[in-house]
Amino acid sequence: MxxxxxxxxxxxxxxxxxxxxxxxxxxxxxxxDAEDMKYRMLEDDDIQRKKGAIKHDRGLTCIQYGKCRI
Structure with missing residues (x-):
């Protein structure tokens, strides 16, 4: 027992x-924010470059303010 x-x-x-x-x-x-990840692949990378982003060879996009995302 x-x-x-x-x-x-x-x-x-x-x-x-x-x-x-x-x-x-x-x-x-x-x-x-579970829904944002599937729509992130549809974002246009040209918009990021127009805002002054720097494209690195590892696939990272670092915006001028120091925030990086894959």
């Missing part, structure tokens, strides 16, 4: 831990 109570306690503890981890990820914003 102690095995059953231990397994119930373990499952409740793991469930609460998973719920707390999920709530932490929601508060950190992990699920806010």
């Amino acid at each position: 102690w095995t059953l109570s231990f397994l119930v306690f373990l499952s409740i503890t793991l469930g609460i831990g998973a719920w707390l981890l999920f709530m932490w990820s929601v508060k950190k914003g992990q699920y806010e």
